[in-house]
Amino acid sequence: MTLSRADMDRKIDEHFGFEASDNVEGVLATLAADVEHDIVGSPTGPTRGRDGARGFYEHLFADLADGRVETLRRLYGDDFLVDESLWRGRAAGRPFGLDGRNRPLEFRLLHVMEFAGNGEIKRENVWLDLTAILHQLPQD
Numbered sequence: 001m002t003l004s005r006a007d008m009d010r011k012i013d014e015h016f017g018f019e020a021s022d023n024v025e026g027v028l029a030t031l032a033a034d035v036e037h038d039i040v041g042s043p044t045g046p047t048r049g050r051d052g053a054r055g056f057y058e059h060l061f062a063d064l065a066d067g068r069v070e071t072l073r074r075l076y077g078d079d080f081l082v083d084e085s086l087w088r089g090r091a092a093g094r095p096f097g098l099d100g101r102n103r104p105l106e107f108r109l110l111h112v113m114e115f116a117g118n119g120e121i122k123r124e125n126v127w128l129d130l131t132a133i134l135h136q137l138p139q140d
């Protein structure tokens with residue numbers, strides 16, 4: 001079964017909405033039980049399953065605050081979408097291992113999301129603009 005663009009948009013927008021409200025359980029509910037969760041460059045490497053993704057979101061929500069995602073562009077395939085977005089908020093903790101000091105932060109994200117036939121996200125692959133993050137959070 002192929003999902004429509006509207007179906008994929010609804011699911012990723014729901015996913016981003018749960019992220020914006022720091023709702024770990026909500027985010028995990030958008031993922032398939034056996035999801036492949038891959039934050040490129042993460043020391044853990046890709047994880048499997050909702051429990052594998054849980055730790056990433058718990059740390060992310062502790063480290064980043066007041067986050068807003070602005071979608072810049074989306075490209076669609078039969079069972080996937082590519083989303084280019086801009087994240088804006090504050091580095092409240094130690095995002096990506098850097099001392100945030102509650103400073104403002106803005107960076108681009110690229111998500112590649114693959115969907116199961118029931119609409120759940122079966123693979124989330126995320127690329128961050130780490131160079132932009134490093135420039136905004138210099139470490140003294």
